[in-house]
Amino acid sequence: MGPAAARLRGEVRALVAEHVPPGYLGAFTGDPADLEVAQRFCRLLAERGLLCPAWPAEYGGRDASPWEQTVVREEMWAHHEPRGAQYMGVNWVGPTIMRHGTAEQRRAHLPPIARGEAIWCQGFSEPDAGSDLASLRTAARRDGADWLISGQKVWTSYAAMAGWCFLLARTSERERRQQGLTIFLVPMDAPGVEVRPIGSLLGPHHLNEVFLDDVRVGGDAVLGEVDGGWKVVQEVLSFERVGIARYARCERLLQTAPRVLGDAWDGLPAELRTRWARGLVQCRRARLLAYRVIALQGGGRVRPGDAAAYRIAVTRLDQDSAEVLMDIVGLAPPEGPGTGEARRFRLAVEDHWRYSHASTVASGSIDVQRMLLARALLAAP
Amino acid sequence: MNIEPSGEAAEYGRQASRAFAAAGGDRLAPLAEAEPERRGALVEPVLRELGAWELRPRDDPDDLEAAAALCRSAGYRALAYPLAERLARPAGLGTDGLLVVDGPAPRAPVAGLDLRWTAVTLDGRRGEAVVRSGERSLDSAVVAELDVRPLDAAGAGDVALGLVLPCWTLLGMLDRALDLTRSHVLARHQFGEPLARRQGVRFQLADAEVERGGAEALAAYALWSVQSGRAEALDDALALRLAALEAAEAVFRTAHLLHGAMGFCDESPLSWVSRCSRPVRWLPLGLSATRDHLARRLGRHGLTGLFSEAAT
Ligand SMILES: Cc1cc2nc3c(=O)[nH]c(=O)nc-3n(C[C@H](O)[C@H](O)[C@H](O)COP(=O)(O)OP(=O)(O)OC[C@H]3O[C@@H](n4cnc5c(N)ncnc54)[C@H](O)[C@@H]3O)c2cc1C
Numbered sequence: 001m002g003p004a005a006a007r008l009r010g011e012v013r014a015l016v017a018e019h020v021p022p023g024y025l026g027a028f029t030g031d032p033a034d035l036e037v038a039q040r041f042c043r044l045l046a047e048r049g050l051l052c053p054a055w056p057a058e059y060g061g062r063d064a065s066p067w068e069q070t071v072v073r074e075e076m077w078a079h080h081e082p083r084g085a086q087y088m089g090v091n092w093v094g095p096t097i098m099r100h101g102t103a104e105q106r107r108a109h110l111p112p113i114a115r116g117e118a119i120w121c122q123g124f125s126e127p128d129a130g131s132d133l134a135s136l137r138t139a140a141r142r143d144g145a146d147w148l149i150s151g152q153k154v155w156t157s158y159a160a161m162a163g164w165c166f167l168l169a170r171t172s173e174r175e176r177r178q179q180g181l182t183i184f185l186v187p188m189d190a191p192g193v194e195v196r197p198i199g200s201l202l203g204p205h206h207l208n209e210v211f212l213d214d215v216r217v218g219g220d221a222v223l224g225e226v227d228g229g230w231k232v233v234q235e236v237l238s239f240e241r242v243g244i245a246r247y248a249r250c251e252r253l254l255q256t257a258p259r260v261l262g263d264a265w266d267g268l269p270a271e272l273r274t275r276w277a278r279g280l281v282q283c284r285r286a287r288l289l290a291y292r293v294i295a296l297q298g299g300g301r302v303r304p305g306d307a308a309a310y311r312i313a314v315t316r317l318d319q320d321s322a323e324v325l326m327d328i329v330g331l332a333p334p335e336g337p338g339t340g341e342a343r344r345f346r347l348a349v350e351d352h353w354r355y356s357h358a359s360t361v362a363s364g365s366i367d368v369q370r371m372l373l374a375r376a377l378l379a380a381p
Numbered sequence: 382m383n384i385e386p387s388g389e390a391a392e393y394g395r396q397a398s399r400a401f402a403a404a405g406g407d408r409l410a411p412l413a414e415a416e417p418e419r420r421g422a423l424v425e426p427v428l429r430e431l432g433a434w435e436l437r438p439r440d441d442p443d444d445l446e447a448a449a450a451l452c453r454s455a456g457y458r459a460l461a462y463p464l465a466e467r468l469a470r471p472a473g474l475g476t477d478g479l480l481v482v483d484g485p486a487p488r489a490p491v492a493g494l495d496l497r498w499t500a501v502t503l504d505g506r507r508g509e510a511v512v513r514s515g516e517r518s519l520d521s522a523v524v525a526e527l528d529v530r531p532l533d534a535a536g537a538g539d540v541a542l543g544l545v546l547p548c549w550t551l552l553g554m555l556d557r558a559l560d561l562t563r564s565h566v567l568a569r570h571q572f573g574e575p576l577a578r579r580q581g582v583r584f585q586l587a588d589a590e591v592e593r594g595g596a597e598a599l600a601a602y603a604l605w606s607v608q609s610g611r612a613e614a615l616d617d618a619l620a621l622r623l624a625a626l627e628a629a630e631a632v633f634r635t636a637h638l639l640h641g642a643m644g645f646c647d648e649s650p651l652s653w654v655s656r657c658s659r660p661v662r663w664l665p666l667g668l669s670a671t672r673d674h675l676a677r678r679l680g681r682h683g684l685t686g687l688f689s690e691a692a693t
Contacts, residue, residue: 370587374584
């Protein structure tokens with residue numbers, strides 16, 4: 001990755017050590033203080049140009065290489081994403097607005113993301129449109145120069161705290177369902193938007209319903225072309241699929257386990273230590289597959305199969321490592337007083353286990369990735 | 382760290398693949414099984430022509446990449462010749478190749494060749510390996526049992542290379558098995574349409590490709606680790622071996638299943654690639670033994686990565 005990336009990793013780790021409390025499990029817990037940690041940390045990163053280093057300087061970045069962005073992404077996910085929901089703005093909302101937005105939209109939306117102030121949510125899925133996203137029914141109709149949007153979105157992460165929604169809606173009925181869709185940038189405080197949280201195994205804030213009842217937005221809310229939203233969505237998904245460095249958290253937890261267990265480690269069943277070693281190999285494998293996609297993207301080449309292969313490998317790793325880690329903490333000696341680290345580790349593992357179940361579904365089911373990979377393989381010359 | 386092979390190495394690999402095809406291609410493996418004594422004469426001239434014996438994989442990073450690409454092509458064409466072992470030959474012993482061995486009954490796919498071998502155990506004990514004549518092993522005529530006469534304990538630095546290059550051969554076999562499977566499911570019709578139209582078929586192909594691609598990435602990493610003389614090169618080689626053997630399990634099962642009965646026939650190249658994969662997959666260490674060795678080596682310190690210092 002090079003010396004600049006290594007320096008940056010050290011810098012980010014030092015910031016995490018100083019500003020993120022030990023045992024932090026992310027912004028989305030029942031404790032509002034955790035969200036505040038994330039908000040402060042985002043601003044801190046932003047001040048140092050570390051929130052979106054790979055963005056061009058004119059939008060608040062520092063023209064860094066994709067590898068430096070990768071370092072930030074790895075360190076953040078490994079440490080339970082102390083950027084909170086901001087990672088979405090940095091990973092895909094910003095880059096997509098950069099590519100498809102008007103000058104005015106870029107001016108309005110990019111700097112707040114780069115400053116760590118704006119939280120976005122993604123309004124794609126609907127009750128009847130999951131994997132088959134193009135079947136969605138939320139509709140936008142013209143009203144003079146404005147649009148009126150009505151419908152329902154679901155599973156919308158962080159919607160309750162978001163200022164903006166990156167929303168996909170139907171704008172016309174065409175022969176191919178993919179053709180009549182448009183992206184709207186919708187302020188969440190617009191009249192007619194209602195958010196209802198959905199309780200879940202994942203913890204608070206992850207899942208919400210969003211109801212839209214004749215929500216009025218101007219023509220300037222359209223991102224890209226009217227009826228041209230599907231192409232933009234494909235780009236969003238390709239940014240999103242390499243956006244989360246899940247392998248980094250898996251590796252950090254696996255590598256930490258022997259130290260936390262101390263001498264009890266040697267008493268674990270040999271089979272479990274073997275699964276642990278295999279888990280570390282899987283971490284390396286997923287990381288290298290991610291790097292392959294990033295290297296190709298950096299060279300302007302995109303092979304859709306590679307991103308899908310990476311996603312399949314990394315989401316399986318997420319689940320495999322979670323099972324191994326749960327077995328390890330299950331056999332760890334009881335925590336006495338003063339063993340804060342062991343307790344923090346157990347909580348982190350349990351959090352990882354719960355969330356890993358969603359990794360094969362969120363951002364598109366792993367089965368859709370298998371479809372994409374197979375398509376790429378079978379289409380190759 | 383290099384995760385994509387250089388363009389030159391890849392081009393060299395393609396050139397080698399064409400040369401192997403011209404020298405007999407898919408007929409080479411059945412010939413080697415039938416008469417292991419003749420296989421040297423069939424492929425050695427081609428390898429000489431390709432400059433294989435001039436490569437200095439221990440001394441020159443470009444040559445190491447070229448050697449890996451050559452092994453991969455040999456695997457792709459099921460060459461049934463211990464090319465990786467020859468390319469890994471140790472320095473200064475005057476032998477023709479290096480065999481990594483393990484356990485009380487060492488074996489290697491070197492039957493019928495008039496060559497001198499050095500054997501090395503995983504902990505670096507070297508010896509002169511002599512083929513026991515008349516013994517057949519692993520149900521394959523190319524595998525021979527070895528007598529090893531101990532020499533020294535100076536081989537620790539040889540083991541990683543000796544494990545990594547055969548994994549590149551195996552990788553070539555996985556490439557081939559998947560290419561064959563892809564063509565087969567596109568061509569074979571059942572229920573009125575190509576097998577490739579069925580999602581069950583497509584998913585299996587996708588899963589096998591994830592395994593193959595993962596092994597490819599680790600192969601490039603382990604090669605880089607050997608190239609740069611890293612202290613962890615043996616860990617990296619075992620990590621590669623673990624992933625490559627798991628991938629081989631997944632890929633060959635899928636390839637055979639999707640080929641149906643056709644894939645077992647002598648006429649089917651898959652059956653030969655599959656047969657040729659056995660020595661690489663079970664010698665010197667099968668999957669469980671590989672996992673076990675790796676886990677022991679990793680102890681409590683883990684595998685070098687983003688957080689390896691967390692353990693210390
Ligand atoms: C934690 C989390 C956060 C999310 N955040 C957001 C968000 O912020 N914004 C948003 O818009 N959406 C979000 N989603 C929704 C997510 O994109 C969808 O869950 C996903 O696309 C799958 O849709 P579905 O849940 O309706 O499952 P379905 O489409 O009903 O599929 C269920 C299962 O059926 C199988 N399946 C479906 N189709 C096929 C097929 N063609 N071939 C084979 N098998 C198939 C798969 O196994 C799939 O997992 C989130 C989901 C999760 C879990």
